[in-house]
Amino acid sequence: MELLCCEMDRVRRAVPDGNLLYDDRVLQNLLTIEERYLPQCSYFKCVQKDIQPYMRRMVATWMLEVCEEQKCEEEVFPLAMNYLDRFLAGVPTPKTHLQLLGAVCMFLASKLKETIPLTAEKLCIYTDNSIKPQELLEWELVVLGKLKWNLAAVTPHDFIEPILRRLPQPSEKVPLIRKHAQTFIALCATDFKFAMYPPSMIATGSVGAAICGLQQDEEVSSLTGDALVELLAKITNTDVDCLKACQEQIEVVLLSSLQQFRQEQGDGSKSEDELDQASTPTDVRDIDL
Amino acid sequence: MSEPSRDARPIPRGSKACRRLFGPVDSEQLSRDCDALMASCVQEACDRWNFDFVTETPLEGDFTWERVWGLGLPKLYLPSGPRGAQDNLGGGKRPSSSPARLQGDHVDLSLSCTLVPRSPEQPEGSPDGPSTSQGRKRRQTSMTDFYHSKRRLIFSKRRP
Numbered sequence: 001m002e003l004l005c006c007e008m009d010r011v012r013r014a015v016p017d018g019n020l021l022y023d024d025r026v027l028q029n030l031l032t033i034e035e036r037y038l039p040q041c042s043y044f045k046c047v048q049k050d051i052q053p054y055m056r057r058m059v060a061t062w063m064l065e066v067c068e069e070q071k072c073e074e075e076v077f078p079l080a081m082n083y084l085d086r087f088l089a090g091v092p093t094p095k096t097h098l099q100l101l102g103a104v105c106m107f108l109a110s111k112l113k114e115t116i117p118l119t120a121e122k123l124c125i126y127t128d129n130s131i132k133p134q135e136l137l138e139w140e141l142v143v144l145g146k147l148k149w150n151l152a153a154v155t156p157h158d159f160i161e162p163i164l165r166r167l168p169q170p171s172e173k174v175p176l177i178r179k180h181a182q183t184f185i186a187l188c189a190t191d192f193k194f195a196m197y198p199p200s201m202i203a204t205g206s207v208g209a210a211i212c213g214l215q216q217d218e219e220v221s222s223l224t225g226d227a228l229v230e231l232l233a234k235i236t237n238t239d240v241d242c243l244k245a246c247q248e249q250i251e252v253v254l255l256s257s258l259q260q261f262r263q264e265q266g267d268g269s270k271s272e273d274e275l276d277q278a279s280t281p282t283d284v285r286d287i288d289l
Numbered sequence: 290m291s292e293p294s295r296d297a298r299p300i301p302r303g304s305k306a307c308r309r310l311f312g313p314v315d316s317e318q319l320s321r322d323c324d325a326l327m328a329s330c331v332q333e334a335c336d337r338w339n340f341d342f343v344t345e346t347p348l349e350g351d352f353t354w355e356r357v358w359g360l361g362l363p364k365l366y367l368p369s370g371p372r373g374a375q376d377n378l379g380g381g382k383r384p385s386s387s388p389a390r391l392q393g394d395h396v397d398l399s400l401s402c403t404l405v406p407r408s409p410e411q412p413e414g415s416p417d418g419p420s421t422s423q424g425r426k427r428r429q430t431s432m433t434d435f436y437h438s439k440r441r442l443i444f445s446k447r448r449p
Contacts (some may be wrong), residue, residue, distance in 0.1 A: 098311055135320075
């Protein structure tokens, strides 16, 4: 008997289930339960004394870097940020604990969403060994307790496929739109402005921003402008004006992160390039936020 | 845990993501805060269910806890072997002298709770106005029943 042994680089995944993606009940149920998983308050005002908004941005940027370097599933980062925000909305935390908390949230989100999750040891190395695996495991229980073990939170990613399947896009354009929308979602998760927005609105705004951005270079959608926004709003039961405002905010955040990127690069020839890209975010994924 | 040598996603040498964000971390404080937060989680659960989950004893409160001798559970959940065999389910953390440890044939999920009215003369908390004084029998047979009814409530409230 011969045994064949081969190494799989890619994670095996199930094929998309049309029954789930086209069924309106699934989308309606997601819309019904999504608000349960929002942080209870804007915690910089009412809960935290030590932690400032820029610190959340710092830890979020670090978490995104780790997730990208480790090629985590797209949902891991936004889900981890959801855990972080929900924890911080309830527990006053000193800033020295914030990186540990970020690591714990990635640990949990990765275990929930990935076939091969991040290990505690690896996450500790990413904190430059400022925390020990044992501490990470102890705090994992604390975070679980404070989140009431409600880990299967609804994230904007849950809405991407249901939205894309309901848009009249040429199917060959869908992967590009999806990729851009996912990038916008990650961008939103780094910015506290979006932490209290329902995930469906962030997803709808991200798809809208992705299509608008791409449309300037090539024809990706038969629907554009107001007609597109109206259809998007209808799909997720969002108010049209709210959706427009959300999409604009996403574009502003993208612009400012591109500007920040240019400053960090300090390279004249490159910044011209990036300036052009600002309205057409074809390369957002390559940007180190 | 996988062996480090077989790691499909190793940390790149000199990775910029390996960094300390907010200076040195005080392990002592970390451990103190961890203990305090864990204690508060236990206390929250205790207040919520008027049940001391550490010593496994019922306390005064909205719920009356009573011991049940078999819940009609599928065989899977029943202790199969000798008593000691299933004890590692609790992670070895439970004190062996726990008062919930009963003798004889029983399952570990051996307590059920019932919601009892705080004071009988208080009017029913129903938004529909006064109800008949007798209709105050909100009996739950177990904690899972309580969860179910609560969940249904939320669903029906939000459904458009």
